[in-house]
Amino acid sequence: MIPLVLMAGFLGAGKTRFLTTLIPQLLERGVRVRIVLNDFENAKIDAARLGELDALVTPLNGECVCCGSLRELLDTLQAVPNDPGSVMLIEANGATETDELLGYLTTDTTLTHFTLPLQLTVIDAARWQKRWWNNGLEAAQTTTATHVHLNWTDKLTPTRRDAVQQGVAAVNARAAFTTPGEFAATLQSLADSVRETPRRDPQGVATAHRHRHGHTHPFGSVALPLPRVVERARFLAFVQALPAAVVRAKGLVRFVDQPADMFVWNRVPGRKKVQLDESSPHADAEATALFIGVGMSLDDLELRIAALT
Ligand SMILES: Nc1nc2c(ncn2[C@@H]2O[C@H](COP(=O)(O)OP(=O)(O)OP(=O)(O)O)[C@@H](O)[C@H]2O)c(=O)[nH]1
Numbered sequence: 001m002i003p004l005v006l007m008a009g010f011l012g013a014g015k016t017r018f019l020t021t022l023i024p025q026l027l028e029r030g031v032r033v034r035i036v037l038n039d040f041e042n043a044k045i046d047a048a049r050l051g052e053l054d055a056l057v058t059p060l061n062g063e064c065v066c067c068g069s070l071r072e073l074l075d076t077l078q079a080v081p082n083d084p085g086s087v088m089l090i091e092a093n094g095a096t097e098t099d100e101l102l103g104y105l106t107t108d109t110t111l112t113h114f115t116l117p118l119q120l121t122v123i124d125a126a127r128w129q130k131r132w133w134n135n136g137l138e139a140a141q142t143t144t145a146t147h148v149h150l151n152w153t154d155k156l157t158p159t160r161r162d163a164v165q166q167g168v169a170a171v172n173a174r175a176a177f178t179t180p181g182e183f184a185a186t187l188q189s190l191a192d193s194v195r196e197t198p199r200r201d202p203q204g205v206a207t208a209h210r211h212r213h214g215h216t217h218p219f220g221s222v223a224l225p226l227p228r229v230v231e232r233a234r235f236l237a238f239v240q241a242l243p244a245a246v247v248r249a250k251g252l253v254r255f256v257d258q259p260a261d262m263f264v265w266n267r268v269p270g271r272k273k274v275q276l277d278e279s280s281p282h283a284d285a286e287a288t289a290l291f292i293g294v295g296m297s298l299d300d301l302e303l304r305i306a307a308l309t
Contacts, residue, residue, distance in 0.1 A: 002083060002087060010138050023055050034086060034087070036077070070101075077111055087190075120145065123142065148175045248269060
C-alpha cells in the first residue's frame with residue numbers, strides 16, 4: 001500500500017514551496033514520489049517546477065478537486081500502480097473544502113492500494129486569520145489536518161508566531177506541527193510499515209493504519225461499516241456522543257422501525273442535532289459511517305459501533 005497525503009493550504013500559503021523542499025528529502029531517503037496537482041492554470045507551471053525534481057507529476061486542469069475535477073482525480077489515483085515504498089501527494093487548490101475531499105478519498109472503493117489519507121496543511125503565518133470572509137475556509141482547512149506547517153515565518157515577530165501557534169491549536173489541538181524534513185521522515189516510516197498491508201480486511205474493515213501492536217498512524221478520515229439495521233434512538237445517541245476528535249461524521253443507516261428505507265445521516269460541526277435525510281438512491285447500499293477528524297482511535301470507534309447491535 002502507498003501513503004496518501006492531501007496537501008492543503010490557502011492560495012499562496014506555500015504548498016508548492018513546501019513540496020520543493022520535501023521532494024528531495026524523500027528521494028534522499030529512497031522514497032519515490034508521485035504528485036497530483038490541482039491548481040487551475042498554475043498546474044502546468046508548478047508541474048514543470050516539481051518535475052525537475054524527479055517526482056512523477058500529473059497536473060489536473062479542471063476545476064477545484066473537491067467539486068469539478070473530482071472524478072478526474074479519483075481516476076488518476078486509481079490508475080497509479082501499487083508501488084510499495086513510494087508516496088502519493090495531492091496538492092489541492094487553495095479553495096478546497098478538505099472535509100469533503102477527505103470523505104471521497106476515504107470511501108472510494110477503487111483506491112484499495114492507498115492508505116487512509118493524512119492531511120498536511122501549510123499555513124501562511126503572516127496572514128493567518130487575516131483573510132476577512134475567507135477566515136472560515138482557512139480555519140476549516142486546518143481543522144482536518146493531521147499535520148500543520150507554519151510558513152512565511154521569515155516575516156514574523158516571535159509574538160505573532162506564538163499567537164499563530166496558539167490560534168492553530170485552538171482550532172485543531174491534535175495536529176502535529178511539522179517541517180519538510182520531519183514530514184519526509186514520517187512518510188518514509190509510514191511507507192515502510194504499510195508495504196504489505198491492505199487498506200481493508202476481507203470484512204471490509206479498515207486496517208490501513210493499525211499496527212501489529214495496536215499502535216495507529218495518524219489519518220484524517222476513516223470509513224467503517226455499520227450494522228445492517230440499528231435502533232434509532234441508540235444510533236442518534238451514538239452520533240451525538242462521538243469523541244471530540246471527530247470533526248465531521250456522516251454515512252448511511254437503516255433503522256429497525258423502518259428497515260426498508262435508507263437514510264443519509266450527517267453530523268455537522270457546531271450542530272448538536274443529527275441530520276437525517278431519507279435517500280432512495282442509496283436503498284441497496286451498505287450501512288456505513290465516515291468519520292473525519294484528527295487523533296481518532298479506530299479501536300474506540302469500532303467498540304462504539306459494536307455497542308449498537
Ligand atoms: N518570503 C517568503 N516567500 C514565500 C514563502 N513561502 C512561499 N513564498 C513565495 O510565495 C509565492 C507562493 O508560494 P507557493 O509555494 O507557490 O504557494 P502555493 O500555496 O503553492 O500557492 P497556490 O498554488 O497559488 O495556492 C512564491 O513566490 C513563493 O516563493 C515564505 O515562507 N517566505
